Amino acid sequence: xxxxxxxxxxxxxxxxxxxxxxxxxxxxxxxxxxxxxxxxxxxxxxxxxxxxxxxxxxxxxxxxxxxxxxxxxxxxxxxxxxxxxxxxxxxxxxxxxxxxxxxxxxxxxxxxxxxxxxxxxxxxxxxxxxxxxxxxxxxxxxxxxxxxxxxxxxxxxxxxxxxxxxxxxxxxxxxxxxxxxxxxxxxxxxxxxxxxxxxxxxxxxxxxxxxxxxxxxx
Amino acid sequence: xxxxxxxxxxxxxxxxxxxxxxxxxxxxxxxxxxxxxxxxxxxxxxxxxxxxxxxxxxxxxxxxxxxxxxxxxxxxxxxxxxxxxxxxxxxxxxxxxxxxxxx
Amino acid sequence: xxxxxxxxxxxxxxxxxxxxxxxxxxxxxxxxxxxxxxxxxxxxxxxxxxxxxxxxxxxxxxxxxxxxxxxxxxxxxxxxxxxxxxxxxxxxxxxxxxxxx
Numbered sequence: 138x139x140x141x142x143x144x145x146x147x148x149x150x151x152x153x154x155x156x157x158x159x160x161x162x163x164x165x166x167x168x169x170x171x172x173x174x175x176x177x178x179x180x181x182x183x184x185x186x187x188x189x190x191x192x193x194x195x196x197x198x199x200x201x202x203x204x205x206x207x208x209x210x211x212x213x214x215x216x217x218x219x220x221x222x223x224x225x226x227x228x229x230x231x232x233x234x235x236x237x238x239x240x241x242x243x244x245x246x247x248x249x250x251x252x253x254x255x256x257x258x259x260x261x262x263x264x265x266x267x268x269x270x271x272x273x274x275x276x277x278x279x280x281x282x283x284x285x286x287x288x289x290x291x292x293x294x295x296x297x298x299x300x301x302x303x304x305x306x307x308x309x310x311x312x313x314x315x316x317x318x319x320x321x322x323x324x325x326x327x328x329x330x331x332x333x334x335x336x337x338x339x340x341x342x343x344x345x346x347x348x349x350x351x352x353x354x355x
Numbered sequence: 356x357x358x359x360x361x362x363x364x365x366x367x368x369x370x371x372x373x374x375x376x377x378x379x380x381x382x383x384x385x386x387x388x389x390x391x392x393x394x395x396x397x398x399x400x401x402x403x404x405x406x407x408x409x410x411x412x413x414x415x416x417x418x419x420x421x422x423x424x425x426x427x428x429x430x431x432x433x434x435x436x437x438x439x440x441x442x443x444x445x446x447x448x449x450x451x452x453x454x455x456x457x458x
Numbered sequence: 459x460x461x462x463x464x465x466x467x468x469x470x471x472x473x474x475x476x477x478x479x480x481x482x483x484x485x486x487x488x489x490x491x492x493x494x495x496x497x498x499x500x501x502x503x504x505x506x507x508x509x510x511x512x513x514x515x516x517x518x519x520x521x522x523x524x525x526x527x528x529x530x531x532x533x534x535x536x537x538x539x540x541x542x543x544x545x546x547x548x549x550x551x552x553x554x555x556x557x558x559x
Contacts, residue, residue, distance in 0.1 A: 380501070381497060381500060381501035381504060383497075385460045386460070387460045387461040388460075403495075405495075405497035405500075406497075408495040408497040408498060409495075409497040409498050409500065409501035410498070410501070411494065411498060411530065411531065414495070414497075429461075430461070
């Protein structure tokens with residue numbers, strides 16, 4: 138995506154943060170300076186930076202959703218995903234680089250939710266860049282202490298018979314939640330199933346959508 | 356604190372307690388888990404130690420574990436629902452095995 | 459910060475500005491060159507202290523941490539950066555003007 142930002146809404150429906158209609162900030166100056174120096178010194182190149190930004194723009198939660206849809210409809214693949222999520226990604230043709238991935242399966246009795254209290258670790262290769270709230274102080278500090286209240290704010294109410302399992306992504310692993318497959322989806326194709334799986338369902342702050350139901354707000 | 360990585364690997368199900376030390380600088384053990392007792396969920400294998408990598412040092416391999424805690428153990432009476440659980444990745448030298456019957 | 463008292467979670471989202479994406483790209487590429495690891499980036503972010511969380515945006519903190527690591531590794535000096543930033547500020551008053559020589 139080139140830098141001809143329109144000042145309206147983006148394709149994802151969120152406002153663009155303005156670049157060009159506010160005064161140049163100190164930190165923007167620093168970014169430009171570091172970039173130019175790194176290019177001059179041959180550490181990287183303008184083309185490499187542009188390619189990196191382009192790859193970032195192309196990434197969203199689609200790969201994660203495809204992974205979930207296949208796990209729902211292919212028992213062998215599901216077993217592989219739970220045993221060795223990296224191998225399962227490779228089988229889907231997803232390059233997750235050096236990322237060490239663990240899949241967490243929601244069941245009738247356990248609901249998983251992921252947070253990184255130390256920074257903002259996130260499986261970018263499968264879900265795209267993390268949303269602002271995932272990186273916020275409020276989400277990071279509250280999710281480990283009062284996950285039920287946090288989930289309720291996201292519209293997820295769980296019964297007292299369900300154990301919530303919070304995963305603090307503290308070191309080298311990244312986590313993806315495999316949400317429960319909704320009722321009434323027996324005849325759906327894999328792409329139709331994937332369309333039910335939003336980003337938040339794979340963080341654990343949402344559930345998979347029920348076919349025909351309105352998508353959750355936000 | 357026991358020495359890192361010189362003992363046998365901790366088997367899943369082993370009860371462990373997280374070290375209470377509070378050194379300054381970069382470590383990957385959350386403060387809210389220090390001194391808490393949990394159970395090894397799985398061994399993740401050796402990873403270059405972030406405590407060294409953070410200071411531009413080579414990062415010798417250290418064993419990393421996923422450890423499961425109950426919310427009751429972490430937050431005591433303030434737990435939102437005591438039986439809910441939390442898992443985190445913790446390096447071996449921050450863990451000390453405890454008798455299982457204490458859990 | 460796990461467990462610390464905190465208020466409501468704001469669920470507003472924004473698409474990243476071009477300069478923010480470039481910071482992200484530079485951090486990834488510098489790591490790919492072996493100049494530092496994510497742990498060194500985190501160390502600097504933590505050392506900024508809690509007040510940086512209140513006063514700086516996410517990518518402002520990131521670009522500061524990127525700079526700190528590159529200086530520590532001797533990629534450039536502090537005054538090299540300072541002189542360059544001064545020249546950049548003279549190019550124009552907006553990011554768009556200053557980012558293009």
